[in-house]
Amino acid sequence: MNDVKELDPTVVLGTGLLGASVGAALTRAGVTVHLSDAVLSHARVAETLGAGTTAKPDPAAVRLVVVATPPRSLAAVIGEALDRYPNAAVTDVGSVKGRVLRQLQATGRDLSRYLGSHPMAGSQHSGPVSASPDLFCDRTWAVTPHREVTEATADRVRALIRLCGARYVAFTPQEHDSAVAQVSHLPQLVSVLMADHLLGIPSSHLALAGQGLRDVTRIAGSDPGLWEQIIAGNVDALRPELEAVRAHLDEMIAALDDPTHRVRPILQRGVNGTRQIPGKHGAPAMDYGHLVIEIPDTPGALAQLFRDIADAGVNIEDIDIQHDLVRQVGYLEVAVEPGHVREVSEAMTAAGWKLT
Numbered sequence: 001m002n003d004v005k006e007l008d009p010t011v012v013l014g015t016g017l018l019g020a021s022v023g024a025a026l027t028r029a030g031v032t033v034h035l036s037d038a039v040l041s042h043a044r045v046a047e048t049l050g051a052g053t054t055a056k057p058d059p060a061a062v063r064l065v066v067v068a069t070p071p072r073s074l075a076a077v078i079g080e081a082l083d084r085y086p087n088a089a090v091t092d093v094g095s096v097k098g099r100v101l102r103q104l105q106a107t108g109r110d111l112s113r114y115l116g117s118h119p120m121a122g123s124q125h126s127g128p129v130s131a132s133p134d135l136f137c138d139r140t141w142a143v144t145p146h147r148e149v150t151e152a153t154a155d156r157v158r159a160l161i162r163l164c165g166a167r168y169v170a171f172t173p174q175e176h177d178s179a180v181a182q183v184s185h186l187p188q189l190v191s192v193l194m195a196d197h198l199l200g201i202p203s204s205h206l207a208l209a210g211q212g213l214r215d216v217t218r219i220a221g222s223d224p225g226l227w228e229q230i231i232a233g234n235v236d237a238l239r240p241e242l243e244a245v246r247a248h249l250d251e252m253i254a255a256l257d258d259p260t261h262r263v264r265p266i267l268q269r270g271v272n273g274t275r276q277i278p279g280k281h282g283a284p285a286m287d288y289g290h291l292v293i294e295i296p297d298t299p300g301a302l303a304q305l306f307r308d309i310a311d312a313g314v315n316i317e318d319i320d321i322q323h324d325l326v327r328q329v330g331y332l333e334v335a336v337e338p339g340h341v342r343e344v345s346e347a348m349t350a351a352g353w354k355l356t
């Protein structure tokens with residue numbers, strides 16, 4: 001059976017950022033998606049954006065249910081879905097897996113049709129308006145098998161991940177929760193601590209904020225209501241990670257007594273840490289070369305810049321756009337393979353662009 005038939009029709013419960021994005025990806029692939037949300041207007045907005053229909057399905061015909069509600073409600077909504085859709089596989093996209101599974105097991109339900117999952121893709125924005133069918137493209141999507149789950153259930157969740165364009169990876173629920181404490185929940189809290197610190201800084205000083213500050217505080221803008229629930233669901237894995245960061249902070253403060261000898265090794269460890277992060281398509285991390293190009297605030301400037309880079313015959317690996325509100329210009333940071341930096345720089349300068 002092909003993936004579309006395997007999942008047609010699908011129900012999405014909770015049509016915020018994640019649910020509407022799943023709906024949009026499956027709808028684009030050709031699956032009929034039925035949308036439902038505790039707040040009817042969220043489901044209606046998701047419908048308007050092409051994530052599916054708010055029409056009710058025939059419960060017996062439903063082949064997959066994707067639960068994308070906030071963490072605290074997940075176990076109850078998953079349990080109800082198992083009861084209401086007797087022939088469906090049920091998955092959820094919650095950020096913490098162990099607690100939800102334990103809560104479901106405590107209900108005594110047959111969990112052979114439930115397989116938890118977690119796409120490692122999202123944003124600091126909530127709600128269906130920020131949803132995109134491309135949210136999961138080339139992202140890792142973890143599944144967390146347990147003793148009762150059947151192969152038929154796992155097949156449907158794998159089909160979901162493929163249709164969303166993501167990369168499947170399996171973890172035990174416990175391993176998953178330890179891993180996300182390290183690579184998702186700790187970074188979130190560190191970003192929050194940094195952003196919180198800004199509240200005590202004079203606004204005249206904040207005028208000097210550059211890209212570095214924006215980089216480390218982006219995710220601090222995420223919904224506190226959602227993150228409170230994520231943290232509460234993973235405190236055991238998170239506590240030792242935060243304690244380790246506290247020890248590193250103390251080490252950094254102590255190093256200031258002898259910066260010439262003691263700061264550099266810590267900075268180098270930071271560089272080494274960034275190299276641990278996998279690169280595109282799950283490949284090993286790659287050190288890209290970066291160029292920053294000034295973009296005037298005129299219509300079509302960005303499109304022209306992309307054309308000029310394409311004309312130089314170089315592949316853009318990543319981009320980041322920032323605006324200087326004082327000078328009314330933008331800056332495009334372009335990542336290219338290291339060997340191509342000089343070539344693109346020369347081509348851009350020759351085409352009249354200002355590199356900074």
Ligand SMILES: NC(=O)c1ccc[n+]([C@@H]2O[C@H](COP(=O)([O-])OP(=O)(O)OC[C@H]3O[C@@H](n4cnc5c(N)ncnc54)[C@H](O)[C@@H]3O)[C@@H](O)[C@H]2O)c1
Pocket residue numbers: 013014015016017018019036037038039042068069070071073074077093094095096118119120121122123124125126127128226230
């Ligand atoms: N935001 C991210 O970056 C991200 C990434 C991966 C996974 N997740 C997980 O995905 C889930 C959803 O997160 P989100 O960012 O889409 O949140 P969101 O706030 O954008 O959407 C949640 C939606 O669920 C609805 N809802 C709440 N309780 C409900 C209930 N009992 N029944 C039906 N609908 C209900 C809300 O009205 C809302 O529309 C969370 O469990 C979160 O841990 C989030």
Ligand SMILES: O=C(O)C(=O)C[C@]1(C(=O)O)C=C[C@@H](O)C=C1
Pocket residue numbers: 094095119120121122123124183184185219
């Ligand atoms: O890109 C972001 O904004 C995210 O923080 C997404 C992110 C993460 O990568 O940590 C956040 C929480 C989720 O559970 C999964 C993904």
